[in-house]
Amino acid sequence: MVPIAFAFLLALLAWVLVAGAYLRDRYPVVFWYLTGYPVTALRVVRTWRKVAQLNDLAVSPRPARGLLGNLVVKGDSLQAIAPRISFPRATRTGLSVVVRLHPGQTPAPFIQAADALAHAWRVHAVRVTSPERGRAFLLATAADPLRRPGLAHAPAVLLSALVGILESGGAWVMNLRQVPHWLIVGATQSGKSTLMARLIVQLAPQPVALIGIDCKGGMELGLFESRLSGLATSRREAVAVLGSLVEEMALRMEICRMEGVRSIWDLPDKTRPVPVVVLVDELAELYLTDGTRDGKAEAEKCSTLLLRIAQLGATLGLHLVLAGQRVGSDLGPGATALRAQLSGRICHRVNDPGTAEMVLGDLNKDAVTVAQSITTAEQGVAVCTSSQGGWGRARSHLTTIDDARKAAGSHAHLTPELLRVRRALLLAGTAGGEGA
Numbered sequence: 001m002v003p004i005a006f007a008f009l010l011a012l013l014a015w016v017l018v019a020g021a022y023l024r025d026r027y028p029v030v031f032w033y034l035t036g037y038p039v040t041a042l043r044v045v046r047t048w049r050k051v052a053q054l055n056d057l058a059v060s061p062r063p064a065r066g067l068l069g070n071l072v073v074k075g076d077s078l079q080a081i082a083p084r085i086s087f088p089r090a091t092r093t094g095l096s097v098v099v100r101l102h103p104g105q106t107p108a109p110f111i112q113a114a115d116a117l118a119h120a121w122r123v124h125a126v127r128v129t130s131p132e133r134g135r136a137f138l139l140a141t142a143a144d145p146l147r148r149p150g151l152a153h154a155p156a157v158l159l160s161a162l163v164g165i166l167e168s169g170g171a172w173v174m175n176l177r178q179v180p181h182w183l184i185v186g187a188t189q190s191g192k193s194t195l196m197a198r199l200i201v202q203l204a205p206q207p208v209a210l211i212g213i214d215c216k217g218g219m220e221l222g223l224f225e226s227r228l229s230g231l232a233t234s235r236r237e238a239v240a241v242l243g244s245l246v247e248e249m250a251l252r253m254e255i256c257r258m259e260g261v262r263s264i265w266d267l268p269d270k271t272r273p274v275p276v277v278v279l280v281d282e283l284a285e286l287y288l289t290d291g292t293r294d295g296k297a298e299a300e301k302c303s304t305l306l307l308r309i310a311q312l313g314a315t316l317g318l319h320l321v322l323a324g325q326r327v328g329s330d331l332g333p334g335a336t337a338l339r340a341q342l343s344g345r346i347c348h349r350v351n352d353p354g355t356a357e358m359v360l361g362d363l364n365k366d367a368v369t370v371a372q373s374i375t376t377a378e379q380g381v382a383v384c385t386s387s388q389g390g391w392g393r394a395r396s397h398l399t400t401i402d403d404a405r406k407a408a409g410s411h412a413h414l415t416p417e418l419l420r421v422r423r424a425l426l427l428a429g430t431a432g433g434e435g436a
């Protein structure tokens, strides 16, 4: 009888384990509600007083000074009282707690203690906000939502690309109408090319001209040449292409002036020139020189042309997406000036703190710290700015180079002809041939 009961218990245990694993993989939200949430909620309630006291979130109703005989004694009371919290409420990805602040308390110490709370509750992260005076709202995320992200959805809009998923579960969208120019940075194997490939897959079916500048001999962007209205594979060609785009910009300004409008988007659909997106792979190649006078002059020219497009292009339908392994002040003052014009920033894992600082430091110091904590295992994860002015972690949707090449090929017939660019490339090619 005993062995049968034992075998039955073993079978039951095995079944529970298998069912649990199935539930966790197929229905992670249900799994969280049934198992993770009750355990974590109890842990929050049980540890709150201690955690609050250890992190200076508890305050004493007694004054910090008192009289002992004739002496004024100063010090913290031993009877600090933790602020009251609501019972943790389950969310799809974690739980939330409302804290009733003591009079005189602000949410600032809670923001500082967010990391300690995450460790104490054994969750991935805790975010602190204060939507209402006198209350702090703690939102705990149980596991990193970017570890196994699902697919996000967003409506198809001109010049807008759904490139991945945000940590919040929302769609990660690069909307060039809202944020006209972007800087994408990351160490080797961090996910830059995958993001570029995703961008090309998303923009290829749209009525936009794509121009590639890839000074690594066209190894990366050359794969999508069938959908490119021009591809520069050397700095000489890049100068020619960017120069022709500055001429195009001047022409568009003239059209806008004659029509009495301030942007090509105010022109009627029929007369509006096609928007142009310039994709640059390895930005540093445009700035670094071999020390010769000609090399320096070419790099300076490139820098000036990029800066002009970044300054004036947004309303004229010219957009820049610049990618590179690192962007440092050593590339010259032109690179720093250009960065100021690129309001969209994406920072994958980087090799040195200086690069994260250069990409995000002028926007938010916390974003720099978060970018520096991206590990080699988190390919495709990046810190990105949003069109609302905030920032967050996100992961690109995995897109293979083959997917992007196929998308470029099947939309090749949509490639707009930019004669000015083609002519500049031809002339640069001929001049390069003569010079060789």
Ligand SMILES: Nc1ncnc2c1ncn2[C@@H]1O[C@H](COP(=O)(O)OP(=O)(O)OP(=O)(O)O)[C@@H](O)[C@H]1O
Binding pocket: 186, 187, 188, 189, 190, 191, 192, 193, 194, 195, 379, 380, 381, 395, 396, 397, 398
């Ligand atoms: N969003 C993602 N999800 C999962 N894996 C990814 C993601 N993005 C990139 N990877 C993986 O990371 C690897 C490197 O990606 P990618 O080639 O895009 O990096 P990179 O920064 O362009 O590297 P390099 O500078 O060496 O060209 C690829 O093999 C890809 O499979």
